[in-house]
Amino acid sequence: MNTTTQSDIYSIMEARKSVRVYDPAFKISKEDLEQIIKESTTAPSSSNLQAWRFLVIQDQEVKKELRAIANNQEQVETSSAVIAVLGDIEMYKKVEQIYTQNVAEGHMPEASKEVMIASTNRLYPNVSDEVRTNIATFDAGLISMQLMLIAKEKGFDTVTMGGFDKVKFAQRFELPSNVVPIVLIAIGKGAAPAYGSSRLPMEDILSFI
Numbered sequence: 001m002n003t004t005t006q007s008d009i010y011s012i013m014e015a016r017k018s019v020r021v022y023d024p025a026f027k028i029s030k031e032d033l034e035q036i037i038k039e040s041t042t043a044p045s046s047s048n049l050q051a052w053r054f055l056v057i058q059d060q061e062v063k064k065e066l067r068a069i070a071n072n073q074e075q076v077e078t079s080s081a082v083i084a085v086l087g088d089i090e091m092y093k094k095v096e097q098i099y100t101q102n103v104a105e106g107h108m109p110e111a112s113k114e115v116m117i118a119s120t121n122r123l124y125p126n127v128s129d130e131v132r133t134n135i136a137t138f139d140a141g142l143i144s145m146q147l148m149l150i151a152k153e154k155g156f157d158t159v160t161m162g163g164f165d166k167v168k169f170a171q172r173f174e175l176p177s178n179v180v181p182i183v184l185i186a187i188g189k190g191a192a193p194a195y196g197s198s199r200l201p202m203e204d205i206l207s208f209i
Contacts, residue, residue, distance in 0.1 A: 012153050017194030019157035019186075026189035028080040028156060030058070033187070036154065037083070040147035043139075048098060051091035052106055052143050053134040053179055055084040058145045069172060070164035070184060078148055079187035084169070085144050087136025090178040092124035120184075140182040147185065157190040 033056055045051060058065055058081045067076040076082055099113040108116075124132065148158040161184040170183045 008153075012149055015146055016152040016158070017196070018159040019190040019194045020040040020073075020159055021190060021192035022075055022078040022080070022157070022186070022188040023191040024078040026080055028057075028187060030056075032154070033058075033081055033083070036147060036150050036156075036187075039150050040143050043146045045139040047092075047095075047116070047124075048102070049091040049095065049124075049166050050098065051088045051122070051139050053086040055086060055173060057082045057084065064202075065172065066164075066169075067183075069168045070161060073161060073163070073186075075159055075163070075186040075188075076184070077190070078191075079186035083147070083185040083187060084173075084181060085140045085147075085183045085185065086159075086175065087133065087177055087180050087182050089129055089132040089136055089180060090134070091136065092120050094201070095124075102205045107173050114118045121149045136180065137182050144183055144185060156187050157194075158185055160185050162204055192200075 011078060031061075037054055041050065041052075057066060062079075063077050066082060067073065070076045095117050098110070099116050102108045103110055103113050144160060148160070151158050164184055166179075166181045169175075170179075175181065
């Protein structure tokens with residue numbers, strides 16, 4: 001049973017910082033990484049199509065190669081792993097599998113499944129790759145934040161990196177044309193405190209109508 005309270009959630013949110021200095025000797029197990037990603041998939045997604053895909057890079061030599069692709073950011077090499085969050089812009093092709101599972105797990109009736117499948121197949125194939133990339137990118141942002149909070153709750157540190165050569169990344173890791181790299185997340189054990197950061201005052205960012 002999950003005993004996380006609201007206070008715990010706020011504490012985790014406050015404790016999570018963007019850590020860029022890692023203990024290179026600290027290693028997270030494959031099982032722990034898989035569990036973090038599995039738990040993060042409770043995040044919402046457009047039409048529940050779950051466009052996110054993940055490539056976890058642990059091999060030290062491969063991380064060295066990735067560092068060159070990622071603007072020489074040290075944490076790529078010194079963290080325990082780098083989780084590449086990818087987006088499948090043909091996410092709609094899994095619609096039948098997803099909604100069949102929804103019915104099997106009791107989340108919706110069969111009639112609703114057929115409506116959702118028909119609606120998805122009318123809409124998604126007929127919009128541009130750019131629109132579907134934007135959808136996948138938005139969903140990747142939702143799951144990435146959830147992933148980092150879960151990692152922090154388990155005692156690990158993270159930092160997101162959008163500054164990398166996405167074309168070279170796709171070439172190096174031989175991504176199919178329908179899968180696009182979106183963000184990299186370094187994960188491990190911090191070896192130095194993260195910098196704090198200020199936030200804009202509420203009157204600069206919030207309006208009520």
